[in-house]
Amino acid sequence: MLDINFIRENKKKVETACTNKGLNPKIVENLLETDKKRRQLMGTIQALRAQRNTLNDKLKQKRTDELLAKAAEQKKALQDIEPQLKQTEAEFGQLMLQVPNIPLDDVPIGKDESGNKKVRDWGKKKKFDFEPKDHAELGINLKMLDLERGSKVAGFRGYYLTNDGVLMQNALMQFALKKFVEKGYTPIIPPVITKRQTFINSGHFPWGESEAYKLASDETDPQNDYFLAGTAEVPLVSMYANETFKEKDLPIKMVGYSPCYRREIGNYGKDTKGFYRVHEFTKIEQVVICKNDLNESIKWHEKMLEFSEEILQDLGLHYQVMLMCTGDMGEPQAKKYDLETWMPGRNGYGETGSDSIMTDFQARRANIKYVNSKGETKFVHMLNNTALPSVRALIAIWETYQQEDGSIKVPPVLVPYMGKEVINGENKIK
RNA sequence: GGAGGGUUGGCCGAGUGGUUAUGGCGCUGGUUUUGAAAACCAGUGAGCGCAAGCUCUCACAGGUUCGAAUCCUGUACCCUCCGCCA
Numbered sequence A: 001m002l003d004i005n006f007i008r009e010n011k012k013k014v015e016t017a018c019t020n021k022g023l024n025p026k027i028v029e030n031l032l033e034t035d036k037k038r039r040q041l042m043g044t045i046q047a048l049r050a051q052r053n054t055l056n057d058k059l060k061q062k063r064t065d066e067l068l069a070k071a072a073e074q075k076k077a078l079q080d081i082e083p084q085l086k087q088t089e090a091e092f093g094q095l096m097l098q099v100p101n102i103p104l105d106d107v108p109i110g111k112d113e114s115g116n117k118k119v120r121d122w123g124k125k126k127k128f129d130f131e132p133k134d135h136a137e138l139g140i141n142l143k144m145l146d147l148e149r150g151s152k153v154a155g156f157r158g159y160y161l162t163n164d165g166v167l168m169q170n171a172l173m174q175f176a177l178k179k180f181v182e183k184g185y186t187p188i189i190p191p192v193i194t195k196r197q198t199f200i201n202s203g204h205f206p207w208g209e210s211e212a213y214k215l216a217s218d219e220t221d222p223q224n225d226y227f228l229a230g231t232a233e234v235p236l237v238s239m240y241a242n243e244t245f246k247e248k249d250l251p252i253k254m255v256g257y258s259p260c261y262r263r264e265i266g267n268y269g270k271d272t273k274g275f276y277r278v279h280e281f282t283k284i285e286q287v288v289i290c291k292n293d294l295n296e297s298i299k300w301h302e303k304m305l306e307f308s309e310e311i312l313q314d315l316g317l318h319y320q321v322m323l324m325c326t327g328d329m330g331e332p333q334a335k336k337y338d339l340e341t342w343m344p345g346r347n348g349y350g351e352t353g354s355d356s357i358m359t360d361f362q363a364r365r366a367n368i369k370y371v372n373s374k375g376e377t378k379f380v381h382m383l384n385n386t387a388l389p390s391v392r393a394l395i396a397i398w399e400t401y402q403q404e405d406g407s408i409k410v411p412p413v414l415v416p417y418m419g420k421e422v423i424n425g426e427n428k429i430k
Numbered sequence B: 001g002g003a004g005g006g007u008u009g010g011c012c013g014a015g016u017g018g019u020u021a022u023g024g025c026g027c028u029g030g031u032u033u034u035g036a037a038a039a040c041c042a043g044u045g046a047g048c049g050c051a052a053g054c055u056c057u058c059a060c061a062g063g064u065u066c067g068a069a070u071c072c073u074g075u076a077c078c079c080u081c082c083g084c085c086a
Helices: A004-009 A011-020 A026-061 A065-098 A135-141 A147-154 A164-182 A196-202 A233-237 A294-314 A361-366 A390-400 A412-418
Strands: A117-122 A186-188 A193-195 A214-216 A226-228 A244-246 A252-261 A280-290 A319-323 A335-343 A348-357 A369-371 A377-379 A381-389
Touching (some): A004 A026, A117 A294, A135 A390, A164 A186, A164 A252, A164 A280, A164 A294, A164 A390, A164 A412, A193 A196, A196 A226, A196 A361, A233 A252, A233 A381, A280 A390, A294 A319, A294 A335, A294 A348, A335 A390, A348 A390, A361 A381, A381 A390
Parallel strands (some): A186 A252, A244 A369
Antiparallel strands (some): A117 A319, A193 A226, A214 A226, A252 A280, A280 A381, A319 A335, A335 A348, A348 A381, A369 A377
């Protein structure tokens, strides 16, 4: 959420942000009209309430029938107009939630992924002197993946991960967690069954509601609806909702470990081969809370990216860093990098992470503040970045580390976590 | 599932229908000091307004009342106990 004062003073800028992010800029006009109406109603009601309070002061001292009659009249006048304000404020609140964050100045303007800019890459595309297989074939041959039974039981995009697939996923998660704990992050397993407000706080709602699995519904109050989070970012952003930090306690560095649930409703028929795009996976996610200072946010944004790159480098995976353009970055973000890892089976890159500056957009929604050294209360800045996702990391590793005999070499950093150096379909560990 | 008790400002905590929501801690500014601490003075929820000032705010949402932190109803959450349970 943006500051309404900022929107009033920077109407053009906000409209441009809407246009560049592919949203209808008309919402800004609607919002400002509703805001005007709301403030007029507030003025009228304030005057009426002032009159009422004066009357009540008099009544307190002396009760007369005349005063009581006047007071009853006052009450009626207020009762006539108050529902209008209530309605207008509800509309205002809904419109405020639809205004996106403003992209930073160095974000390229573009409609879709073709507008993204490559920042750098690391490593090289793996060359094979034999015909390489894709992850599905490798996984099935080596008894790590069962897609047929997965879809029998869980439907389209269902999968069973088995044997060394399980060991490698756990190895990856533990490897990444340990790295972030060493860097001073607090490891957290958050709840992923969370309330509607949690998704609004993180900025996933209203835009992404159809992407989340809805669990329970309370017809009397939509605030009591429960959804499954698609990333640990959702519960981590709200962990400190409605709380106020002291500046000396910042930054807060969290590394979440959670399952992730995604309906993939807008991606029907996309990436149907193997288990590249699935409804459930696990992920290690970084969330940082820092003070309200853009330079501080930018510093953390780069640092968080570096940490995620370090993991891919340790795993020996070739990747590229992309700076997302306005049309491909999502409504709540101010700037976003995607990390794309080389996957030989796709003969292309696949997204394995995204690193975002949220400025105070989430903090306003979640009401997370801090008191600075001057005693002023401000909204915090928040950032998030994937540390490592399970499924797509497995794909990149299997495909990159496959050998001519059909086996897969375990990346050296994972050997201590897996207890073996080669995956060859035998279910044995050292 | 059942019974009871709670939710007040950055934090603690008083307030059971009627001035301006006690008090303390912390924080900010000032006085004093070589500097600091201590002490003392002032400020310290939000909005509107140049200002005087006005309005809102006691978990959230309704209701009763001329008037609600206070009474009633619903919801969320926390605590204690009973039952069930991996």
